Amino acid sequence: MKRREQSQTEQLRQALAEREAQLQEARARLAALEDSTSLQVGRALTSAAKKRGRSLVRLPRDLYRLWRRSGDTNHTERRRTTEPVRSFEAERQESRLLSGLAGGGADLLVAATVLGPAVQAAVDPYIRAVPLRPHDAQIVMDGSDVDLVLVSASAASPGSLWAHVGDPAAADRTRALRWVLESAAARGVPAVLLDDAVAPPALRELGFDRIHQGDAGVPLHLFNPVAAELAEGPEAVFVRDTPETPVPGILTELGAGAVDADAAHLAEALRAANVAVVPATGPRSAPLRRRALACGTRVVTHGPAEVADTEGLAVTVPRLRAAGPAPAEQRSMLRQIFLEEATPVRLAGILDGLEFPPGTPGPELPLRGRAVAVLADPAGEAEADELAESLLSSLLRPAEVVVPDTAARLPGLQRLRAEGVTVRTARFSAPDTPEELTRGTDRGAVRVGGLGPDRWAVLAERATSPWAHLWTGPLGPGRLADLVCAAECSDADAVGASDGAPGEQAAAPGSRGFFDRPTGAQYVFVSSVVPELARTALLRRGWDPAEWNRRGTRLLALGPDHGPGTGSGAEDSARGAADASTGAVG
Structure with a gap:
């Protein structure tokens, strides 16, 4: 059994036994050191130096005796029966158990953080943060086993705990952070x-292994077009840098x-608007553009020179406000950010190449x-070829494919293996039985793709x-990427197409309900869906999808694909809808 799969009690028991073995080894080494000739010579010289009379006269005789005994020392007496010293990995695991971070390395990196509030909220779902404060940084750092130290320049902003760190006027905070890095x-x-904000130049000279110019990307769990309750707001919003x-x-x-770029309700203001006017230049221009696009809002840039000449805004804003983003444009904007600019992608790029x-x-x-993991039950070679073609052309490559063992030798599955995709197999029942040939006979269960919940559960177990x-x-x-993107945005347990149940229609025009926009309901929380993507742990339970909502799961209905317009070309046209210097429609 792997260490991370063991209970905490068992891990502590093993850590204690290994600590005892290490203590015995330390005692053996100490005994060997005390019996060593070098230590005894040192003691003789020290004694002679302290008492220069009789001890100095006896020094040659004592040294001669030590030399005579050094040749016939019985080394077997120094050996001790000890268990092998535990590995470095076990030592790290015990440190995490004692510091309350048990199992943190199994699914998330553990990072000591000195971050601004916005960056902290952005990275929280993707790393296990151990916040450091100036007055307890040394204590927390000594008591925690971390994989990474992550600092943001925005943490040095006035009013924060680490305000002005790196500035000579804040020597105590600078000293504490330097100790953490050392x-x-x-x-x-x-x-x-x-390096996401203006900070004292000395902050960059404290000894970081990597300095990344920019922020932590777009946190899609905060900035996204999914909103269960969309508040009333103006159709256009001006985002102020200060x-x-x-x-x-x-x-x-x-x-x-108008809304400030640092406002806590920035995401809600962007979601409630069809058009966002953001600064054309400055360090916040690009991040604000990406956040607005992620919220499904068209962007118009506005430079300082346009304060007097606002003809471009007078033409562009009303036109974009009346039209709103088309469904294909909105889906393409969000998908592009999900694949290239989202926070987990940015973190993976920042950490790439570092020595851990x-x-x-x-x-x-x-x-x-x-x-x-793609769960599939291809009926023959044709369906297996369709499966391979769909997955290999997907913008988001799956991590693994699980199929029944009877389909493992189909050419399409062989092609997936050749392309580096892990293929796992599961056994439904004895091959060539009536149950296998009829693909299940569940009564009253919702059947997705010809399989009942129990069959999907068997595949999910692998x-x-x-x-x-x-x-x-x-x-x-782009369908698989859209499904995973929708789950990341909404924290839903399952995503799929709406099954058309009564009461799941979009709200009437003019009302503000479940994401009511002129573009239609692209992302809507519902009470039932035909699942396309679900948490693996949920599928393993073998529940009927019709009962998922009653069992406390969050279900999100994703609108259908829109054919042309879902590729990168639509994204380019969406980003180029407004000129960066004049704000005029391109």
């Missing part, structure tokens, strides 16, 4: 600085709202939450990924 270097733990930034008069006349201490999980762990896709036919290139 301690990490001594352990072989890498340290990373996210509270002192004036709102252009034309936007005030158009009834546009032995026993540390791989830096790809931030993307572990996106791993998908999967190791946190998510499972129920393959029922050919997929578009």
Whole structure:
């Protein structure tokens, strides 16, 4: 049994036994040291130096005796029967158990963090953070076994605990952070600085292994077009870089709202608007654009020179506000950010190439939450070929494929193996029986792709990924990515197409209900779906999908694919809808 699968009690018992073995080894080494000739010579010289009379006269005789005995020492007396000293990995695991971080390395990296509030909220779902504060940084660092030290320049902003760190005027905070970095270097733990805000220049000189220019990416669990309760708001919103930034008069006349870039309700303001006016230049321009696009909002850039000449805004904002983003455009914008700019992708890129201490999980762990196992039961060679073609052309490559053992030798599955996709097999029943030929005879159960819940559960038992896709036919290139993206945005337990149950229709125009927009209901929480993507642990239970909602699961209905317009070309046109300098429609 793997160590991470054992109970905490068993892990502590093993750690205690290994600690006893290490203590015995230390005692043996101490005894050998005390019996060593070098130590006895040193004691003789020290005694002669302290008492220069009689001891100095006896020194040659004592040294001669030590020399005579050094040749016939019985080394077997020094040996002790000890257990082997435990591995470095076991030592790290015990440290995590004692510090309350048991099992943290199995699924998430453990990071000591000095982060600004926005970055902390962005990375929370993807790493296990151990926040450091100036007054207890040394105590927490000594008592925790971490894989990474993550610092952001925004943590040095005025008003925060680490305000002005790196500045000579804040010598105490700078000294505490320097000690943290030196301690990490001594352990072989890498340290990373996210240079996401203006900070004292000395902060970058404290000894980081990597300095990343930019923020932690777009946190899709915060900025996304999924909103169960969408508050009323203006159709256009002006995002101010600083509270002192004036709102252009034309936007005030158009009834546009204003929100600060650091506001806690920025995501809600972007979701409630069809158009967002963001700064054209500055360090926050690109992050604000990406966040607005993730919320399904079109972007118009606004430069300082346009305060006097607002003709571009007067034309662009009303046109985009009236039209709103099309469904294909909205889906393409979100998918592009999911694949390239989301927080787990950014973290994986930042950590790539860093040297971690032995026993540390791989830096790809931030993307572990996106791993998908495709569960399929191809009836023949034709369906197996369709399965291989769909998965190999998918924008999001699955981590593994699970099929019945009777389909393991089909050419399509062989092709997947050749392309590096892990293929696992499961046994339903004895081959060539009537039960296998009829593909199950569950009564009253919702059947997805010809299989009942018990058959999907058998396949899910063999999967190791946190998510499972129920393959029922050919997929578009972006469908799997859209499903996983929707789950990451909403924290839903299952995502699929709406089954058309009564009461699941979109709200009437003009009302604000479940994501009511002119573009239609693309992401809607519902009471029942035809599942396409679900948590693997949920499928293993073998529950009827019709009962999932009554058992406390969160179900999200994802709108259908829209054919042309879901590729990168639509994303390019969406990003180029407004010129960066004039705000005019392109």
